[in-house]
Amino acid sequence: MSNCAIVGINWGDEGKGRMVDLLTEDYDVVVRYQGGGNAGHTVINEFGKFALHLLPSGIFRNGVVNILGNGVALDPENLWTEMRDVMEKGVALTPDILKISDRASLLLPWHREQDVLEEARLADKKYGSTKQGIAPFYSDKYQKKTVLAGELFYPEELKTHLADLLEWKNLTLTKVYGAAPFTMEMLDRWIADACEKIKPYICDTGEFLKQAQKDGKRILFEAQLGSLRDLDYGIYPYTTSSNTTAAYAPIGAGLPSAKLDNVVGVVKAYSTCVGEGPFVCEMFGEEAEALRKAGFEYGAKTGRPRRVGPIDLVATRYGVEVQAATEIALTKLDVLCYMEKIPVCTKYILNGKETDRFPFPSALKQAKPVIKYFDGWQCDISAARTWEELPRAAREYVSFIEKEIGCKITYVSVGPERDSIIIRK
Numbered sequence: 001m002s003n004c005a006i007v008g009i010n011w012g013d014e015g016k017g018r019m020v021d022l023l024t025e026d027y028d029v030v031v032r033y034q035g036g037g038n039a040g041h042t043v044i045n046e047f048g049k050f051a052l053h054l055l056p057s058g059i060f061r062n063g064v065v066n067i068l069g070n071g072v073a074l075d076p077e078n079l080w081t082e083m084r085d086v087m088e089k090g091v092a093l094t095p096d097i098l099k100i101s102d103r104a105s106l107l108l109p110w111h112r113e114q115d116v117l118e119e120a121r122l123a124d125k126k127y128g129s130t131k132q133g134i135a136p137f138y139s140d141k142y143q144k145k146t147v148l149a150g151e152l153f154y155p156e157e158l159k160t161h162l163a164d165l166l167e168w169k170n171l172t173l174t175k176v177y178g179a180a181p182f183t184m185e186m187l188d189r190w191i192a193d194a195c196e197k198i199k200p201y202i203c204d205t206g207e208f209l210k211q212a213q214k215d216g217k218r219i220l221f222e223a224q225l226g227s228l229r230d231l232d233y234g235i236y237p238y239t240t241s242s243n244t245t246a247a248y249a250p251i252g253a254g255l256p257s258a259k260l261d262n263v264v265g266v267v268k269a270y271s272t273c274v275g276e277g278p279f280v281c282e283m284f285g286e287e288a289e290a291l292r293k294a295g296f297e298y299g300a301k302t303g304r305p306r307r308v309g310p311i312d313l314v315a316t317r318y319g320v321e322v323q324a325a326t327e328i329a330l331t332k333l334d335v336l337c338y339m340e341k342i343p344v345c346t347k348y349i350l351n352g353k354e355t356d357r358f359p360f361p362s363a364l365k366q367a368k369p370v371i372k373y374f375d376g377w378q379c380d381i382s383a384a385r386t387w388e389e390l391p392r393a394a395r396e397y398v399s400f401i402e403k404e405i406g407c408k409i410t411y412v413s414v415g416p417e418r419d420s421i422i423i424r425k
């Protein structure tokens with residue numbers, strides 16, 4: 001397959017990083033096409049364990065070129081910290097293997113601050129932001145009030161541009177939030193420190209991708225978060241501020257002419273959700289704690305305990321549909337081994353009626369899950385590498401999900417390591 005997108009089907013944290021790390025073996029280029037440093041893709045390989053926030057998960061593969069596309073929220077400070085951590089563990093990050101789009105907008109120093117101020121203002125009505133400045137960044141991008149990475153090559157024009165933005169942003173910071181203003185000196189320091197460090201990596205990645213496409217290179221598009229966090233198709237307003245769907249990949253990557261041959265949707269064998277918003281299948285109490293502990297469900301970026309529940313087939317079916325997934329990677333099946341009976345949400349009850357359609361966001365709060373129980377397998381499956389090695393109960397569980405969501409489960413992941421995978425081609 002020449003062009004492939006790897007996307008989250010649920011609320012994020014499905015294990016996309018682990019799948020990109022595995023599948024990059026077959027690709028020449030990996031492009032992150034949306035989102036910022038507000039989530040973490042966990043990758044475990046021969047270099048160690050990494051929580052990548054902005055770097056594409058293909059940086060560990062020899063010969064793979066990694067690109068941060070124009071659709072990402074490019075935070076120079078966080079990116080540089082992440083690059084340094086990875087380099088310290090022995091991964092050579094040169095401009096040959098990491099390229100940053102000159103058309104990516106820069107997350108400016110005030111975006112994180114504004115995020116914190118707004119969450120504080122919202123008090124008990126907060127959105128559950130990771131406070132990485134993503135929402136203020138994207139709203140400013142759409143207001144045309146940020147700068148492009150390529151502007152770093154035009155220092156005089158950049159200064160004038162930043163001075164205008166500074167004046168505008170200080171109005172909001174001081175008058176709306178009563179916070180201290182930013183100064184030009186602060187911006188100068190930011191340019192001299194973080195921006196200078198990443199500057200050697202900035203180039204016309206659109207041109208690079210066009211050439212790669214002409215040369216028949218295989219391109220992998222990497223998403224952040226999941227379908228239900230998509231700005232247009234997710235549980236608005238508890239979404240992220242960009243499009244996490246595969247359809248956006250060519251735009252955000254910088255290759256609008258790209259056609260996707262394959263979309264791998266990553267689904268977790270149970271549900272998790274970080275932050276606020278409706279979560280129909282949520283478990284509470286001891287049952288939730290046991291699942292959280294078994295799956296180690298704490299945010300890669302924030303350490304926050306994730307909300308947990310059984311797999312939600314209504315939401316998953318919807319996620320598969322909006323992603324137009326062509327195949328599925330089901331992750332963390334091994335986590336369920338402690339359960340005697342495994343709950344599965346097959347439908348919702350809404351207005352007294354059963355439905356298998358994912359409701360409009362405002363109606364989600366009223367929806368109640370219909371739960372069906374499956375026999376557990378109650379043994380360790382993490383060493384299984386073939387479908388036949390899985391216990392019958394585990395195969396029945398996977399096959400039921402596959403039938404209900406109407407998409408082939410090609411990969412079954414039974415552990416976080418690169419090779420803990422069953423491939424059913």
Ligand code: GDP
Pocket residue numbers: 008012013014015016017018039040041042043044225300331332333334335413414415416
């Ligand atoms: P992403 O943002 O979608 O890449 O997901 P995260 O990295 O936030 O969360 C996935 C977590 O599950 C990471 O800690 C992975 O190492 C881990 N993981 C991925 N696949 C499996 C699996 O099949 N089994 C287990 N036990 N852990 C997994």
